Amino acid sequence: MKINGHVVTSPEPDTRLLDYLRDDLGLTGSKEGCGMGECGSCTVLIDGRPVCSCLVLTGQLAEAEVVTVEGIAEHPLGPALQDALIKNQAVQCGFCTAGIVVSAAALLAEDADPDEDRMHAALEGNICRCTGYGAITRALRSVRR
Known part of the structure; x- marks a missing residue:
């Protein structure tokens, strides 16, 4: 492995x-x-x-x-994702952040310009109780450009 x-x-x-x-x-x-x-x-x-x-x-x-x-943090996409989450105020407690970064990296590796439905589908297995998904999808939109 x-x-x-x-x-x-x-x-x-x-x-x-x-x-x-x-x-x-x-x-x-x-x-x-x-x-x-x-x-x-x-x-x-x-x-x-x-x-x-x-x-x-x-x-x-x-x-x-x-x-x-x-x-992922060592890959060029990792810092961009983390930066986007911070700039879009898409993280608070941080407990879900690692899973969201990993799921988002997989999505963006497969589709550099996902639509809202694809973003929601990619994140549906990640529960965020603090921030909500609006800020998270805004962050993903800012990375994909």
Whole structure:
């Protein structure tokens, strides 16, 4: 398995990916919210697709490429997304931010100019209780141009 471009040694195959990232690798950007794949705060990219890391066991990822929010931060799109979220006042508590950044990066990698429906569909697995989605979609619109 590769995480953020680096080959890592896999732990026991029944270890949740979220636990491995946070506890073993110190990649704490992904958060555990619900532990059931409902809130999106633990979203990572697995082979380019957004997935809730609380639902995946490391044993399922032998050949996978995993990208966390820390990995996206090192990509040119990451700082642009983070900057847009800040400038558009689209973050408050920050708990959902990592999952939103990861989901948005996946969307923008696939479609540089998504319409509102695509943005809403890409974010539907991410719960934000503080800011709301208007500010988040405004931020995404500012990145896509």
